[in-house]
Amino acid sequence: MSSVYSASSLKAELNERGWRLTPQRETILHIFQNLPQGEHLSAEDLHARLVEEGESISLSTIYRTLKLMARMGILRELELGEGHKHYEINQPYPHHHHHLICVRCNATIEFKNDAVLKAGAKVAQKEGYHLLDCQMTIHAICPKCQRSLMPV
Ligand SMILES: [Zn+2]
Ligand SMILES: [Zn+2]
Numbered sequence: 001m002s003s004v005y006s007a008s009s010l011k012a013e014l015n016e017r018g019w020r021l022t023p024q025r026e027t028i029l030h031i032f033q034n035l036p037q038g039e040h041l042s043a044e045d046l047h048a049r050l051v052e053e054g055e056s057i058s059l060s061t062i063y064r065t066l067k068l069m070a071r072m073g074i075l076r077e078l079e080l081g082e083g084h085k086h087y088e089i090n091q092p093y094p095h096h097h098h099h100l101i102c103v104r105c106n107a108t109i110e111f112k113n114d115a116v117l118k119a120g121a122k123v124a125q126k127e128g129y130h131l132l133d134c135q136m137t138i139h140a141i142c143p144k145c146q147r148s149l150m151p152v
Pocket of ligand 2: 103105107141142143144146
């Protein structure tokens with residue numbers, strides 16, 4: 001799996017790949033590194049937090065930065081209902097996890113499954129690919145929403 005992202009090793013790795021960790025990007029990274037387990041931020045959520053911290057950054061810059069960070073394997077992109085994307089830090093094993101998402105209310109449960117990760121790693125290795133992430137997303141309807149769908 002990918003390396004553990006401490007701020008310093010990440011900085012070095014980003015420099016190596018020609019991506020400058022500007023103070024603003026570092027602030028974004030810091031926010032994601034300190035998110036409580038199970039919390040995922042949308043671009044709008046992140047924007048609100050940055051504005052709160054006194055940063056002036058446009059939503060379009062945030063969209064671009066999040067996309068880039070996801071493509072580099074630093075963040076993971078999580079597709080919630082209605083094409084709504086949320087992000088979280090890409091944590092290596094053993095914190096690596098998958099998501100069970102309610103398509104009606106977006107309630108999300110994180111779960112671990114080493115078999116999925118192993119299967120992904122095996123396929124990538126066989127083809128000579130460098131694995132960045134392997135996640136399973138299960139779309140379902142939660143018990144609460146099932147109850148509200150029941151006929152009276
Ligand atoms: Zn998650
Ligand atoms: Zn639900």
